Amino acid sequence: MAEVTFGLDRNTQSIKHISEVQSGLSCNCNCIQCGKAIKAAKGQVQEHHFKHHELSDCTASFESVLHLTAKKIIQNGCLFNTGANGVISYSASELEKVDGVYRYDAFITTPDKSIAIEIVVTNQLSQSKYDYIRLIKQRCIQIDLQEVDRNINYDDLEKLVLANASCKRTIWWDGESQVTISNDSSSDQAYWLLLLPLALLYKPLRKFVFKLFE
Numbered sequence: 001m002a003e004v005t006f007g008l009d010r011n012t013q014s015i016k017h018i019s020e021v022q023s024g025l026s027c028n029c030n031c032i033q034c035g036k037a038i039k040a041a042k043g044q045v046q047e048h049h050f051k052h053h054e055l056s057d058c059t060a061s062f063e064s065v066l067h068l069t070a071k072k073i074i075q076n077g078c079l080f081n082t083g084a085n086g087v088i089s090y091s092a093s094e095l096e097k098v099d100g101v102y103r104y105d106a107f108i109t110t111p112d113k114s115i116a117i118e119i120v121v122t123n124q125l126s127q128s129k130y131d132y133i134r135l136i137k138q139r140c141i142q143i144d145l146q147e148v149d150r151n152i153n154y155d156d157l158e159k160l161v162l163a164n165a166s167c168k169r170t171i172w173w174d175g176e177s178q179v180t181i182s183n184d185s186s187s188d189q190a191y192w193l194l195l196l197p198l199a200l201l202y203k204p205l206r207k208f209v210f211k212l213f214e
């Protein structure tokens with residue numbers, strides 16, 4: 001786990017990269033993950049990073065804070081490059097939205113579209129969630145941040161999340177006529193086809209059914 005390089009400015013609530021702040025507690029930042037005070041360690045030996053001011057059991061790492069920062073960027077944005085389906089403008093966003101079965105990192109909405117966004121830093125989209133999104137035909141874009149440079153600053157991360165096309169992968173989008181289940185087992189597929197109509201109708205059952213595939 002690499003060190004944390006983003007903090008939340010206590011006064012403005014904007015996200016600051018370690019390169020933008022003064023050393024020590026003068027950085028005036030809180031941890032994006034737990035909200036507690038952090039200080040900037042900007043010495044000669046280690047890579048510059050944030051650390052908690054007081055002893056903490058917070059598990060914030062470069063990866064977890066990158067994920068949180070990317071979500072905030074989506075929340076603050078209004079234009080999103082979907083990759084294969086071009087740039088869309090959106091008027092509203094919701095983070096950590098639950099649709100009855102799964103939680104999504106973000107949902108952005110336009111007058112006629114709702115698009116789920118999944119951000120991958122360390123945890124891949126599970127196969128069952130991938131299959132579910134495609135079966136219910138939910139427009140969904142995955143942002144791949146696995147290879148992001150550890151020294152990336154806020155502006156470059158914002159460009160990557162909102163404007164870059166090559167880190168985006170379409171999970172499902174309008175116009176795909178044939179949706180296949182990528183599960184290898186044909187008996188599992190039969191099970192899906194049997195239970196899916198019921199599962200889509202009844203939310204508690206949906207939860208149960210999709211738990212089986214976790």
Ligand SMILES: [Zn+2]
Nearest residue numbers: 031034058060
């Ligand atoms: Zn923390």
